Amino acid sequence: xxxxxxxxxxxxxxxxxxxxxxxxxxxxxxxxxxxxxxxxxxxxxxxxxxxxxxxxxxxxxxxxxxxxxxxxxxxxxxxxxxxxxxxxxxxxxxxxxxxxxxxxxxxxxxxxxxxxxxxxxxxxxxxxxxxxxxxxxxxxxxxxxxxxxxxxxxxxxxxxxxxxxxxxxxxxxxxxxxxxxxxxxxxxxxxxxxxxxxxxxxxxxxxxxxxxxxxxxxxxxxxxxxxxxxxxxxxxxxxxxxxxxxxxxxxxxxxxxxxxxx
Amino acid sequence: xxxxxxxxxxxxxxxxxxxxxxxxxxxxxxxxxxxxxxxxxxxxxxxxxxxxxxxxxxxxxxxxxxxxxxxxxxxxxxxxxxxxxxxxxxxxxxxxxxxxxxxxxxxxxxxxxxxxxxxxxxxxxxxxxxxxxxxxxxxxxxxxxxxxxxxxxxxxxxxxxxxxxxxxxxxxxxxxxxxxxxxxxxxxxxxxxxxxxxxxxxxxxxxxxxxxxxxxxxxxxxxxxxxxxxxxxxxxxxxxxxxxxxxxxxxxxxxxxxxxxxxxxxxxxxxxxxxxxxxxxxxxxxxxxxxxxxxxxxxxxxxxxxxxxxxxxxxxxxxxxxxxxxxxxxxxxxxxxxxxxxxxxxxxxxxxxx
Amino acid sequence: xxxxxxxxxxxxxxxxxxxxxxxxxxxxxxxxxxxxxxxxxxxxxxxxxxxxxxxxxxxxxxxxxxxxxxxxxxxxxxxxxxxxxxxxxxxxxxxxxxxxxxxxxxxxxxxxxxxxxxxxxxxxxxxxxxxxxxxxxxxxxxxxxxxxxxxxxxxxxxxxxxxxxxxxxxxxxxxxxxxxxxxxxxxxxxxxxxxxxxxxxxxxxxxxxxxxxxxxxxxxxxxxxxxxxxxxxxxxxxxxxxxxxxxxxxxxxxxxxxxxxxxxxxxxxxxxxxxxxxxxxxxxxxxxxxxxxxxxxxxxxxxxxxxxxxxxxxxxxxxxxxxxxxxxxxxx
Numbered sequence: 001x002x003x004x005x006x007x008x009x010x011x012x013x014x015x016x017x018x019x020x021x022x023x024x025x026x027x028x029x030x031x032x033x034x035x036x037x038x039x040x041x042x043x044x045x046x047x048x049x050x051x052x053x054x055x056x057x058x059x060x061x062x063x064x065x066x067x068x069x070x071x072x073x074x075x076x077x078x079x080x081x082x083x084x085x086x087x088x089x090x091x092x093x094x095x096x097x098x099x100x101x102x103x104x105x106x107x108x109x110x111x112x113x114x115x116x117x118x119x120x121x122x123x124x125x126x127x128x129x130x131x132x133x134x135x136x137x138x139x140x141x142x143x144x145x146x147x148x149x150x151x152x153x154x155x156x157x158x159x160x161x162x163x164x165x166x167x168x169x170x171x172x173x174x175x176x177x178x179x180x181x182x183x184x185x186x187x188x189x190x191x192x193x194x195x196x197x198x199x200x201x202x203x204x205x206x207x208x209x210x211x212x213x214x215x216x217x218x219x220x221x222x223x224x225x226x227x228x229x230x231x232x233x234x235x236x237x238x239x240x241x242x243x244x245x246x247x248x249x250x251x252x253x254x255x256x257x258x259x260x261x262x
Numbered sequence: 263x264x265x266x267x268x269x270x271x272x273x274x275x276x277x278x279x280x281x282x283x284x285x286x287x288x289x290x291x292x293x294x295x296x297x298x299x300x301x302x303x304x305x306x307x308x309x310x311x312x313x314x315x316x317x318x319x320x321x322x323x324x325x326x327x328x329x330x331x332x333x334x335x336x337x338x339x340x341x342x343x344x345x346x347x348x349x350x351x352x353x354x355x356x357x358x359x360x361x362x363x364x365x366x367x368x369x370x371x372x373x374x375x376x377x378x379x380x381x382x383x384x385x386x387x388x389x390x391x392x393x394x395x396x397x398x399x400x401x402x403x404x405x406x407x408x409x410x411x412x413x414x415x416x417x418x419x420x421x422x423x424x425x426x427x428x429x430x431x432x433x434x435x436x437x438x439x440x441x442x443x444x445x446x447x448x449x450x451x452x453x454x455x456x457x458x459x460x461x462x463x464x465x466x467x468x469x470x471x472x473x474x475x476x477x478x479x480x481x482x483x484x485x486x487x488x489x490x491x492x493x494x495x496x497x498x499x500x501x502x503x504x505x506x507x508x509x510x511x512x513x514x515x516x517x518x519x520x521x522x523x524x525x526x527x528x529x530x531x532x533x534x535x536x537x538x539x540x541x542x543x544x545x546x547x548x549x550x551x552x553x554x555x556x557x558x559x560x561x562x563x564x565x566x567x568x569x570x571x572x573x574x575x576x577x578x579x580x581x582x583x584x585x586x587x588x589x590x591x592x593x594x595x596x597x598x599x600x601x602x603x604x605x606x607x608x609x610x611x612x613x614x615x616x
Numbered sequence: 617x618x619x620x621x622x623x624x625x626x627x628x629x630x631x632x633x634x635x636x637x638x639x640x641x642x643x644x645x646x647x648x649x650x651x652x653x654x655x656x657x658x659x660x661x662x663x664x665x666x667x668x669x670x671x672x673x674x675x676x677x678x679x680x681x682x683x684x685x686x687x688x689x690x691x692x693x694x695x696x697x698x699x700x701x702x703x704x705x706x707x708x709x710x711x712x713x714x715x716x717x718x719x720x721x722x723x724x725x726x727x728x729x730x731x732x733x734x735x736x737x738x739x740x741x742x743x744x745x746x747x748x749x750x751x752x753x754x755x756x757x758x759x760x761x762x763x764x765x766x767x768x769x770x771x772x773x774x775x776x777x778x779x780x781x782x783x784x785x786x787x788x789x790x791x792x793x794x795x796x797x798x799x800x801x802x803x804x805x806x807x808x809x810x811x812x813x814x815x816x817x818x819x820x821x822x823x824x825x826x827x828x829x830x831x832x833x834x835x836x837x838x839x840x841x842x843x844x845x846x847x848x849x850x851x852x853x854x855x856x857x858x859x860x861x862x863x864x865x866x867x868x869x870x871x872x873x874x875x876x877x878x879x880x881x882x883x884x885x886x887x888x889x890x891x892x893x894x895x896x897x898x899x900x901x902x903x904x905x906x907x908x909x910x911x912x913x914x915x916x917x918x919x920x921x922x923x924x925x926x927x928x929x930x931x932x933x934x935x936x937x938x939x940x941x942x943x944x945x946x947x948x
Contacts, residue, residue: 054504078510085505090351092500093555102498106510110490158509292856317858320894324855374815377870377884394888397816451676451697453915454868457849458815466818468853471894536817 002066003027004193005081005162009060010050012043020046022217023060028162028195033188035204036197037228038214039238044197045086045166047214051195052083052164064162078106082160084151086167096142096150097135100125103157121157128187129153130179144171152180156187163187163194169203181207201257205229213237229255266552269559276566283570284333287577288325295322324469331470332576332590333569334478335531336541340568341485342528343542344549344561348496349520350424353550353605356543357528359431360521361408363539364438366532369404370462371445373397374455397462398477401533408438409525413518422517424503465536465591467576474534481530486565488523492516493558537591538572540598545571547605662753667778668732674720675736676702677757680918681770682734683711684786685779693717693728701912703920722746734773736917762830763794766919786919793922794834800929801836807932809837809864811914812852814888821852827917828866831909834925835932837864854894864932865889865900866907868914883908903939907931 005028012021020043028034036044049055050062053069062069064080072080082103092099103125104118126132131149134142142150148171155163165184169177177200185207188194198204204211204225211228213221215237221228228234231244234257243260246253267275288300295303299314303322306313313319342357350359358364373396412434416427449455495516498506507513528542545568549560572590579593588596670692673682679694679702688711694704696716704711717724722743725733733747733754744754755776760766767787774783811828813820822828823846824839832839840860841850867885886906895901908931913924 052508054507074507074512075510078508083505083508085508088505089502090500092497094497094500099501102501102509105494105498108494110494292853292859317861317897320858320897321855324853324858324894370817377815377887394814394816394891451701452870452911454813454820454911455815457820458813458817461820462817468818468851469814469892471892 003029003063004065005051005195006063006066007047007051007060008063010047010057010062011059012046012050012055013058014046020217021050021057024214024217024219026051026195026212026219028193030191030193031189032209033185033194033196033207035208035211036195036214037199037201037204037211038220042214043217044214048083048164048166048195048197052081053077054083075106078158078160080160081162081164082155082158084155084163084165084168086170087147088151091139094139095135096126096131096137096139097122099139099150100154100157103154104159106158121159122153125153125157126150128156128183130176130183145173145176148172149176149180152183156183161192163192163196165194165196165198167197167199169198169200177203201229205254205256226253226255229257269554269556269563272549272553272563273559273566276563276570279570280333280566280573283573283577284329287329287332287573288322290577290581291321291325295325300325324471327470327472327475328467329573330475331478331534332467333573334475334482335467335535335538336545336568336570336572337565338478338482338485338527338531338568339538339541340545340564340571341482341561342524342531343544343568344546344557344564345485345492345496345520345524346542347546348492348499348557348561349517349524350428351500353547354543355428356540357524357532358435358539358542359428360525360528361412361431361434361438362405362525362528363532363537364435364442365408366401366405366529367442367463367537368408368438368445369400369402369533370397370536371442371459372404373400374458374462375445375449376400395473398474398533402477402529405529405532406525408434409521409529413521421514422521424517427521461589462536463591464589465538465594467535467590470534478530478534481527482565485523485527486562488519489558489561492520492523493556493561496520496557497555535590538594539591540594540602541568541572544598544601662748662751665731665753668730668753668776670729670731671734671777672717672725672728672730672732673734674698674725675739676912676915677736677760677917678734679704680916680920681757681773682777683707684919685770685774685777685782688714690777692730693725695720701915703912703916703918703923705910705912706923722750726750726752732776760917761825761827763790763834763919763921766921770919790919790922793926797834797836797922797925797929800933804836804933804936806836806838807863808840808843808860809866809932810840810852810857810860810862811866811868812857812885812889813868814885816884816888819852819854819857819888820849821846822849823847827921828914831913831916831921831924831928832866834922835928837928837932854892857895858898861898862900862905864905864907864935866909866914866928868911869908870911905935905939907935 007024007026010021010024013019024047026034026047036047038044046055050057053062053072056070064072064077069077100122101114101118104114104121108114108118126135129149129152131146131153134146134150139147148168152168163184168180168184172180181203184194184196208225210223211225212219213228213233220237221233234242241259241262243258243262245256247256248254285297285300288304289295289297299318300322302311303314303319304326305311306319307323307326314322339357346355346357346359347353377396412427412431413422415434416423416430418426446456446459449459495506495511498509498511503513546560546564549563549567553563554560575593575597576590579588669690671682671686671690672693673679674695676698679699682691683704691711691714693715694711696718699716715728717728720740720743725747730752733752735744735754735756737756737759744756747754755773757769757773758765760769767790770787771783774780809832811822811832821841824842825847826849829839829842840862841852844860867883870883886908889895889901889906900906907928909924909928913920913927916924
């Protein structure tokens with residue numbers, strides 16, 4: 001099966017030199033939701049930036065649909081791959097609807113403005129992201145959680161095959177955390193794929209098809225949630241103050257991991 | 263703050279204002295010329311109807327070129343300001359940041375050196391009238407040269423970096439100021455030359471002719487032509503450059519285009535009219551306050567607004583204070599300085615984040 | 617605890633504060649006061665000697681006066697740039713043996729051990745103050761816009777330099793030359809003139825209360841700009857030039873250009889006048905009624921304004937002869 005997105009032996013150094021990624025492999029196939037977990041500083045966000053083509057690896061390559069990602073023109077790439085950043089360096093002074101409309105950029109022709117079809121996409125994306133009621137508000141007026149949902153909506157409006165999501169739940173309450181992950185999983189399941197960087201091990205447990213554990217720029221473990229979220233695997237990386245359990249039965253059983261002082 | 267006027271309404275208002283102020287600006291001068299005379303003279307320039315008798319026609323023509331130049335210079339500077347602010351994603355940016363004003367000053371000073379007899383061979387052209395052309399030409403290439411240097415130094419590894427652009431712009435401006443001061447000290451004893459250099463820094467809209475207006479018009483037209491290629495992209499820049507790239511914007515090309523367009527229009531304007539500050543800084547803000555931040559409408563509105571702004575201010579200053587009292591650069595500094603302060607105070611939050 | 621509190625409340629003001637930042641601030645403030653006080657403390661300026669032998673003039677006007685009053689041996693140094701705009705440009709040799717100094721600053725001037733420094737009224741007052749403190753006599757010339765003022769300055773400086781006799785002689789000579797100029801002027805019908813300077817950006821002229829105005833007057837010309845009521849150095853637009861419609865336009869010729877260089881005698885200003893399309897109909901441009909003065913004469917602020925007037929009168933006479941000799945319809 002041709003993978004949608006693949007990282008092969010990716011090495012990335014920050015000026016310093018600081019090696020953030022040291023030979024990382026990752027493959028994303030259709031209908032998959034791959035969760036990337038790992039302690040702070042393990043290179044998760046850097047991996048995501050390399051996967052999105054925004055950062056060029058020092059060695060190794062990233063392939064989108066089997067072709068090197070740097071070979072894609074920006075517009076072409078944006079039609080295939082959408083990024084949901086953790087936060088924006090600056091908030092533009094626009095309404096939410098216009099902000100999400102920005103996600104249609106790769107589809108808009110230079111000379112004709114946004115068509116009715118584009119606006120319909122925007123409306124659908126906002127609805128799917130549970131942000132329909134925010135459409136007329138200004139971006140600067142939103143709370144952290146509302147902003148995150150709007151960012152997801154914009155990525156959906158991009159109509160891309162691959163979603164790269166960086167910590168989508170950091171400001172969300174539990175109900176919305178689940179909703180966002182449900183949305184991403186649903187999207188991925190519809191012949192697309194998603195790579196989600198997250199600290200929420202338990203959400204990864206419920207929604208990820210596969211989990212990749214990063215530690216110090218290397219892949220420490222990969223596999224299904226049940227294979228990865230185990231004491232033998234996590235303790236060397238996260239330390240000992242974890243409590244393991246499970247929720248559900250049979251096929252629905254999922255491991256849970258809780259930080260516990262003990 | 264909610265948007266006030268839809269862009270089309272503001273455009274109409276500005277156009278009407280311009281249509282009213284332009285002929286009025288031609289009537290006001292050392293002597294009041296009635297609107298009918300002015301209109302007849304202006305039409306005669308275009309080849310329609312009879313020219314006015316004797317020296318009146320020449321006077322009306324002089325005023326026509328002056329008014330047109332003022333409007334075009336205002337438009338160019340404001341457009342360059344809008345582009346620069348979009349490029350830097352910062353409302354405190356103005357075209358002088360990228361080295362345009364400093365480079366033009368240096369070019370103009372070199373021109374004065376040439377015609378002031380410091381480079382006799384240059385001026386020995388019999389009847390070439392070199393002096394009148396030399397200053398705008400030198401100023402234009404000085405401005406472009408300085409901007410090119412800034413852009414080059416701000417592109418490590420071939421990619422233009424906006425934060426580096428800001429720092430390099432400041433550094434290059436300082437270097438240019440040093441050389442400029444050196445030239446001024448060279449010409450200290452030749453008071454005609456040193457006065458010419460000093461006067462240039464105050465700006466001048468006086469004695470502009472057809473080719474001055476044409477130079478600025480060309481710069482303006484080229485920059486306006488670029489607007490459709492960068493407008494939507496500059497909107498997306500506001501959330502951050504990387505974010506724009508992830509949406510599919512070719513950020514390298516957009517930055518280069520915006521920079522070139524801003525440099526072209528600002529260089530032409532400053533070369534022809536000297537240093538006129540604050541138009542590029544103030545007008546984009548006024549347009550944003552009055553109508554919209556979306557660049558597709560903002561940039562052309564900046565051009566219209568800038569034209570009306572400079573022309574109107576010049577007219578008001580001439581009508582109230584008389585001829586030759588204040589140069590346009592001085593007038594703009596007097597008006598623009600307090601405005602800039604108010605702007606800073608209003609955006610105290612953002613300033614705190616620096 | 618009580619004691620410490622009360623000390624802080626009542627006695628703290630007279631104490632040096634503890635924090636280093638406040639102390640630094642106080643030191644800076646004290647230094648600034650000291651520097652300022654130094655400036656304003658009055659001390660008696662040094663008296664000039666009866667016959668100074670090491671004179672340093674520091675401006676073009678000063679050079680004009682000093683070199684005309686005393687012999688070169690008594691001049692210790694000359695200002696490099698300003699000297700080029702003084703009368704020694706016209707003199708053979710231009711005092712090559714005398715050293716030059718670059719800028720009017722205390723150190724370079726003191727290096728020549730002057731016993732008298734002659735300055736213009738507007739020149740660097742703090743340098744003058746420093747020279748006085750160093751024991752050097754500094755004589756400030758009065759403002760000169762008119763011939764009377766130039767004459768008075770000559771006599772006054774003559775006294776200071778111990779060359780009163782020479783000054784009287786020069787003053788008498790000036791009077792004779794002015795009389796001759798007046799005689800020549802009567803023979804000529806009064807022409808309306810103005811001076812014009814344009815290096816490519818904007819045009820300038822001079823109204824009343826300027827030395828150029830005085831030069832025009834001495835040469836027997838009427839200053840059209842002064843007659844329009846303008847005072848001092850003023851901007852002159854093309855429109856104003858068209859309205860004034862002068863008989864003669866006077867421009868200055870840059871130093872680096874030799875007189876009579878083909879096609880460009882008047883330098884940039886003349887080139888601008890001739891090339892500007894809107895001025896093509898101006899009588900002064902059409903008939904080439906443009907005369908040039910060497911830059912040092914155009915800009916002179918000393919008694920050499922009489923020489924400037926003589927040169928100007930000569931040029932105007934030559935112009936008049938050329939125009940009279942031309943066939944009807946004006947010359948190209």
